[in-house]
Amino acid sequence: QVQLVESGGGSVQTGGSLRLSCAASEYGYSVYFYCMGWFRQAPGKEREGVAIITSDGFTSYADSVRGRFTISKDNFNNTLYLQMNSLKPEDTAMYYCAADPRRFSIGSGTPPPRSWGQGTQVTVSS
Helix, strand or coil, X not given: CCEEEEECCEEEECCCCEEEEEEEEXXXXXXXHCEEEEXXXXXXXXXXXXXXXXXXXXXXECCXXXXXXXXXXXXXXXXXXXXXXXXXXXXXXXXXXXXXXXXXXXXXXXXXXXXXXXXXXXXXXX
């Protein structure tokens, strides 16, 4: 399993923006070959998928963030990003980066990814 380290979380007001980063640190690992994604979990709620990007660049978003969030990856620097714009209080959660050589989905239709980061907190105040 690859080690993933998230950063970029913080506190913003409604309408603000944040950019999350997820750095992969494993010798010989390349994000190019992996499906990667962002998930989030708010207190008292189940974890939910936010966005994924496959090895060939296909992206998928949760309905709640489509049009506001953008997932991307830098294959050279082995880093995954999540640009979050027009943030809302309901976006408040711990955000986790995930990766797996197998393709996975936002929902529960596929096995969950096997590598996870420790999370970075995003708090949006009204």
